[in-house]
Amino acid sequence: MDLWYQLVDLLPFEWAEPGRMLFMKNALLAILVISPLFGLLSTMVVEKKMSFFSDALGHSAFTGIAAGTLAGFTDPSWCAVLLAVCFALLFTWVRNRTNLASDTVIGVFSSTAVALGIFLSTLGGRSFTKFNSLLVGDILSVTPEKIALLALILLLVALLWLTSLNQIALSAIHPALARSRGVQLIRQEALFNCAVAVVVTLSMTWVGLLVINSLLVLPGAAARNLARNMRQYTWISLALALISGFTGLMMSYYIGASTGASITLVLALCFALTFCFRKRCL
């Protein structure tokens, strides 16, 4: 962390002066780790047409935190990760067992999760207000340990991308072809959904439940406006996520608003811009 603080001290911002506002420097590092995570996952979430899956996952993560709090854990996020992973696996299983469309299954799971979460958190007449911070998120309260954890997750997602992106992309674009090429469709899907589950759950506390879905959709959607192949798609999405993350954090510092919401607004602006310059048919 010291190395990071020294590096940030070189930046020409008032909060970057040596020894001041460590929380802001932590937040910046956290953003630099979280944004690429969402930038990468976003491409395949959009490709697999699962934009609302992350929304449902956010709800299940919230349920997990409510359950964890109820059970008396001091750090309920592990409980939430576990629940979100189970949720993702159950979702994959149900989706492959029914003829219902994906969005219907997502709707079923999403509403169940949010109802269970509210039920658990208000059980015994308790107030819901202490969970409000989860809805909006607070990046400034992030600690170095949490950043290290997120960095580890980023490493794992990068590994997943190096080893399995071909298969994930192929099964999204042409399942029959993927199957004939020996891709285990259900295993791929389960793996990807679990990755999204873990990332959403662990970053929810910092980004906020209400806007986390937009982070998983907007970078990919904006990149899709411009990209003509997978390389452009991936790197444009990554770049947009990083730029928006940084700009959003600065906005929220100087204007004083929620960081998650600021990032989302910058991403939405990116989408609008890329939409105006979108590719015409090649």
Place this chain on the structure above:
Amino acid sequence: MILRKPKHTCGGCHGKCCLKVEHLSVRMGEDQILEDVSFHLHCGELIALIGPNGAGKSSLFKSILGEMPYHGTISFQSAELGLQKARIGYVPQSPGFDPGDPMSVLDLFVSATTDYPVFLPIPKAIRRKVIDCLSRVNGEGLIDKRLGTLSGGEIQRVLLAMALEPIPNLLILDEPMSGVDIEGERQLLDLLDQIREKYDLSVLLSTHDFQTLGRVDKVILLQKKILAAGPTGEVLCSDAFRRLFGSQQEGGVR
């Protein structure tokens, strides 16, 4: 006649058979999907499989591909190589792609045929190899096109190029003519003729398009069992064909 009604085994093949399907039956739960299906497919031969939807065409393909459990025997034999496991190239039925998909033909090739992560810059060697593969279907120019901009015929050619890498002994095409216009269909059939001559491979395809049947060696009419099999004219004149396809006339009606 090499194609027979069920219960017969191969007689006059002289060891030149490429694919032997004998007494094949497939059940799915309560339903009998295929019942006692037997036929032979020779090297360089093109057989078309016709039959109404749900007749078991896809199940037959899946059985041959080993993706579905079955009873009976499916064996492969070649005059030079003896008994061995066939290398099968498969062109799946294609739904057409989302026009906005940011995936090029090159990306599809790399993600399906190599382990090289498709989001990293693609080395020249891999690109050259993909161009080689595409040249087999006269599709070198398609390499940087996005999938969403391809026509039905172009999609089939790209998928065919992938099925030909590595060169298979048997090529299976599931409804290759759906979504392909008349010109594309002619190109595709010309291409199949060239390919099976050049690489001495056998082709098995399913189709709803009776126009195609004028260009194939044999036709099998399938509905759970083989109802008729033989040269095109023979099958199209058979009672079973008339019963199934009623007023539809030979050629042209889909």
